[in-house]
Amino acid sequence: MKIVIVGSGLAGVTVAEALTKGARHKVTLVTAETHGYYSRPRLSHGLALSEEAAAKIVLRRFDALAAGVRVFAGAEAWFIDREKQRLGLKNSDPLDYDVLVLATGSAARIPGGLVASRPNFMTLNSLDDLLTLRHRRARARGRTERPRWAVVGGGLIGCEVASDLHKAGDSVTIFHREARLLELQLTEVQSQALHEHFTARGVEVRYKQDLNELPRPYDGVIVATGFAPRVELAKEAGLATGRGIVVNGYLRTADPRIFAVGDVAEIGSRLYPFVSPIRAQALWLAEHLAGRAQSGWTPPPFTPVIKIHDFKLPTPVAAS
Amino acid sequence: MKMPFRRFTCQICGHTYDEAEGDPASGIPPGTRWEDIPQGWSCPDCGVTKADFALMAA
Numbered sequence: 001m002k003i004v005i006v007g008s009g010l011a012g013v014t015v016a017e018a019l020t021k022g023a024r025h026k027v028t029l030v031t032a033e034t035h036g037y038y039s040r041p042r043l044s045h046g047l048a049l050s051e052e053a054a055a056k057i058v059l060r061r062f063d064a065l066a067a068g069v070r071v072f073a074g075a076e077a078w079f080i081d082r083e084k085q086r087l088g089l090k091n092s093d094p095l096d097y098d099v100l101v102l103a104t105g106s107a108a109r110i111p112g113g114l115v116a117s118r119p120n121f122m123t124l125n126s127l128d129d130l131l132t133l134r135h136r137r138a139r140a141r142g143r144t145e146r147p148r149w150a151v152v153g154g155g156l157i158g159c160e161v162a163s164d165l166h167k168a169g170d171s172v173t174i175f176h177r178e179a180r181l182l183e184l185q186l187t188e189v190q191s192q193a194l195h196e197h198f199t200a201r202g203v204e205v206r207y208k209q210d211l212n213e214l215p216r217p218y219d220g221v222i223v224a225t226g227f228a229p230r231v232e233l234a235k236e237a238g239l240a241t242g243r244g245i246v247v248n249g250y251l252r253t254a255d256p257r258i259f260a261v262g263d264v265a266e267i268g269s270r271l272y273p274f275v276s277p278i279r280a281q282a283l284w285l286a287e288h289l290a291g292r293a294q295s296g297w298t299p300p301p302f303t304p305v306i307k308i309h310d311f312k313l314p315t316p317v318a319a320s
Numbered sequence: 321m322k323m324p325f326r327r328f329t330c331q332i333c334g335h336t337y338d339e340a341e342g343d344p345a346s347g348i349p350p351g352t353r354w355e356d357i358p359q360g361w362s363c364p365d366c367g368v369t370k371a372d373f374a375l376m377a378a
Binding site for chain 1: 332333334335344345346347362363364365366367368369
């Protein structure tokens with residue numbers, strides 16, 4: 001069976017490698033990424049790292065993935081021809097598939113008012129983004145002893161990046177739309193504890209902010225206002241999409257040959273954008289495609305991880 | 321002789337647990353041996369379980 005996987009994040013790589021263990025499938029991974037396989041949760045604490053430690057973020061280069069996974073790196077999936085069972089690639093010949101797995105992940109979601117000022121802010125969604133940020137930070141430190149950053153968004157990534165920049169010795173202001181930090185993941189008491197943690201260390205937090213305006217003047221602005229699953233490929237192929245690509249309990253779209261997994265998979269109106277459930281989905285899907293998992297995927301119990309340096313939450317985090 | 325501290329790495333994200341350092345943010349004091357970490361502990365970087373960690377070569 002020819003299995004083509006689009007995306008080389010945790011979901012795509014886990015499915016691909018798990019598939020090579022059992023049945024003799026021809027597994028091809030298509031990815032726009034070129035650096036290799038890395039874990040995205042690490043990026044938000046990638047600023048305070050030394051050059052040496054940052055170089056270790058890439059866990060494996062693509063040529064070091066499990067034997068039997070053929071990788072098209074730096075390749076953009078362009079369209080799906082469902083009738084011919086073909087994935088069109090930009091600047092390359094199309095790939096035939098028996099099964100297509102969409103593990104396209106998510107992009108940074110940008111507030112509408114900021115889209116036009118794109119060159120004036122950065123995001124932290126990929127290793128390339130992190131490298132750009134590190135470069136910008138090094139340049140800013142050439143000009144000033146303590147660079148000043150505006151972090152737009154007080155959610156998971158925003159708070160983690162703010163914590164990391166502060167740890168690195170920089171000045172940080174968080175601009176948040178809501179009245180408390182991490183309002184989706186934390187209780188009010190926990191948000192308050194995080195607020196006190198930040199302010200006691202000189203990290204300023206501004207609430208009820210209009211995030212459609214670019215904060216200034218700062219040495220750098222990082223926008224971390226959520227994620228947008230990359231659904232375009234599926235949508236243009238006529239598959240149902242909501243926030244993500246709509247799949248059933250078998251991670252299957254309405255097209256029996258096309259599956260979705262990871263950040264991009266919407267199951268029963270829910271997304272599972274965390275490592276544990278995504279890894280569980282990917283391993284389940286590999287089993288299912290190998291003809292073993294007969295009953296559908298059920299989410300494992302999991303706790304979202306919140307990484308703030310030197311901060312311990314007062315009570316456990318509720319799953320969102 | 322006391323056993324030297326070991327390091328374990330998360331196979332999923334690359335995070336390293338060093339017995340010498342522990343994981344104070346999760347209530348694991350420095351010097352805590354791998355065996356003594358409760359099963360409910362999870363990777364501080366990505367949230368996976370102890371079972372997804374492997375011993376690093378010294």
